[in-house]
Amino acid sequence: MKNKKEILSQAEENYLKAIFHISGQEKEKVSTNALAERMQTKASSITDMLKKLEEKKLVAYRKYKGCALTAKGEKIAVHIIRKHRLWETFLVNKLNFGWDEVHDVAEQLEHIRSLKLIDSIDELLNYPKYDPHGDPIPDKEGNINYQEYKINLSDTAVKSIVEVVSVDEDSLSLLQYLDEIKLKLGSRIEVLKKVSFDESVFVRIDNGNPLSLSKKVSSNIGVKFKSEK
């Protein structure tokens, strides 16, 4: 049985990518509703698509029990993510896009089918390991170099001093907000106070004035420790 490469639609590719992202490094099962939320669509549409992807052996799916990517499905998902992150890097490094302008375009470019093209872009960029948001770029073989000591800003202890290494969410509004408060990759953050009531956190960014970040914001910022006390 030869390795027949059937062509997937953009919709199918987007589902695989979404499942990969939601299930996370722990490869947890993904619920229909979680997928519907992420795909901005209705649960019934998800069910339809999961059946199709199951049919193609790209996801393992059992009614009412959620789904997970098969090895084949994960391989494809990782390749889409590789393309997405390489294109974002290209846009920022070669075409001087701002990091808050690249997401929508990369979302389109990630579906271009040409191994030669994406490998050439990779080469042109000199095989970058991380994209402009600090996320690891899978290599040609699909290996992902997860950063070791990265945790969410929302999980740091008071008095931690950390460095921003990633921004997990790609929404334009978040990126623009971070731009506004001058929070960028490499910023030094002091965790001043944590408010348990709403899980917000007071921080000082690059020795600026203290300001408060909501849980929603801080949980999307990946950081590495610089020192602790």
Added chain:
Amino acid sequence: MKNKKEILSQAEENYLKAIFHISGQEKEKVSTNALAERMQTKASSITDMLKKLEEKKLVAYRKYKGCALTAKGEKIAVHIIRKHRLWETFLVNKLNFGWDEVHDVAEQLEHIRSLKLIDSIDELLNYPKYDPHGDPIPDKEGNINYQEYKINLSDTAVKSIVEVVSVDEDSLSLLQYLDEIKLKLGSRIEVLKKVSFDESVFVRIDNGNPLSLSKKVSSNIGVKFKSEK
């Protein structure tokens, strides 16, 4: 009434492009069958699509009478062609693709929606006027600088000495064949003999050995005169 930009599907964009190409510089009306041929689809599908494009004021269409682009439709078609040719130039000039490898990828890339992206690519390439096949690249405003003295090789007289300036067809098989016989942009061609029976033509390419080109091939090669006798 504001200039509402409705988003076109790739299929719609491809139809506009095809109509533009078939109708040519003379802006002749395009028949349903001609379009069906080019789009590799059935005449009935063409009729359906023409109605839709008519509805959107992108083509002028009257039953049984063929169609033509409106100003609005032509503007969009030209923009797609601009993107196609800039991407082909990018692939060849920046990523070292061969001129026979770029068509399929450019066919995908031409549908990426981002003015900023394509204008950045244009800038990166230093505003090229012609693509790797010798075809003019429309500028940002949609102006196309048609080459003045270009004619088809099939229309040259015996003993003409011409220079190849374009290859009009994008089919992989043609480009690979030209590669094989070492016919490339800039090649010097002597027209040795024309066979009226099948309209084939004997030529000498860059002082090589004489060989015969079919009408189908020679009518896809654009040339400029170098001298005549």
Added chain:
DNA sequence: TTTTATTTTTAGACAAGACTAAAAATAATT
């Protein structure tokens, strides 16, 4: 100018991917 051939359009069907509304499972409460 009839007849024949060709081109184009209509009518009806289908697959993909989405939706709504209702039914069936599963999970959470009492």
Added chain:
DNA sequence: AATTATTTTTAGTCTTGTCTAAAAATAAAA
């Protein structure tokens, strides 16, 4: 364990872009 709430699935509909087969226009030939 019985009831209520939530999640997920089914069933049926819609749009886009395609198809086939048959009907209607137009063009070519006799």
